[in-house]
Amino acid sequence: MNDYMITVVLSSGRKNSNSSGMANRLAAAAVKAGGAIERYDLAKMDFKGCTGCGSCRSTTDSCVIRDDLSPLLASLKRADAVVLASPNYYGYVSGTFKSFLDRWYSLRDAERNLRLPSGRPLAFLMAQGHPDPAGYKNTIDSMTTIFTAYGFDTKTVIGAGLQGPGELAEREELISDLDALGEELSSNLRKNQ
Numbered sequence: 001m002n003d004y005m006i007t008v009v010l011s012s013g014r015k016n017s018n019s020s021g022m023a024n025r026l027a028a029a030a031v032k033a034g035g036a037i038e039r040y041d042l043a044k045m046d047f048k049g050c051t052g053c054g055s056c057r058s059t060t061d062s063c064v065i066r067d068d069l070s071p072l073l074a075s076l077k078r079a080d081a082v083v084l085a086s087p088n089y090y091g092y093v094s095g096t097f098k099s100f101l102d103r104w105y106s107l108r109d110a111e112r113n114l115r116l117p118s119g120r121p122l123a124f125l126m127a128q129g130h131p132d133p134a135g136y137k138n139t140i141d142s143m144t145t146i147f148t149a150y151g152f153d154t155k156t157v158i159g160a161g162l163q164g165p166g167e168l169a170e171r172e173e174l175i176s177d178l179d180a181l182g183e184e185l186s187s188n189l190r191k192n193q
């Protein structure tokens with residue numbers, strides 16, 4: 001039985017992506033005992049960045065751009081939990097991920113009230129070549145600030161020292177951290193049923 005739904009967003013364009021592998025691993029652990037995943041792979045989707053038209057904060061209650069992000073933005077509103085994954089590109093999230101994030105502007109109304117429920121868990125997963133997990137603290141802080149502003153209770157896992165595709169498979173400790181976070185998410189979601 002699907003007691004809850006987790007929206008998973010991937011944003012790497014390459015095969016055997018480390019960040020996508022991290023998200024898929026965590027999400028699989030989170031739905032092992034029930035629950036459903038709605039998975040969106042941004043690299044395979046056709047969408048625009050925010051144009052800053054402001055309609056979503058004045059005349060409409062959602063983004064006026066109708067493209068492949070429309071069902072994803074709707075999925076974010078229904079989800080019980082959210083898993084977001086990005087490779088680290090030049091010290092920040094991928095451009096694809098950032099374009100997705102800019103469209104979150106439509107998730108607040110004219111009075112800046114949220115169009116999303118508050119207090120839901122969000123896991124942010126980043127894969128990076130840099131071996132130090134604290135190497136991009138400003139980026140993690142910046143992402144957490146945005147997710148918190150949209151009502152999410154954020155946990156971050158950094159896959160540090162992952163350079164080539166598929167390297168996640170060699171990282172037992174990281175994989176077990178992802179499994180543990182997925183199981184914790186599952187048990188919290190079950191408690192709230």
Ligand SMILES: Cc1cc2nc3c(=O)[nH]c(=O)nc-3n(C[C@H](O)[C@H](O)[C@H](O)COP(=O)(O)O)c2cc1C
Nearest residue numbers: 012017018019087088089090091128129130162163
């Ligand atoms: C355009 C580009 C920029 C990158 N910039 C950084 C960087 O600034 N710091 C870093 O640690 N790794 C950087 N990397 C390495 C990636 O973060 C690393 O290969 C990661 O595992 C990619 O995740 P993915 O497999 O999910 O695509 C960069 C890779 C690319 C392709």
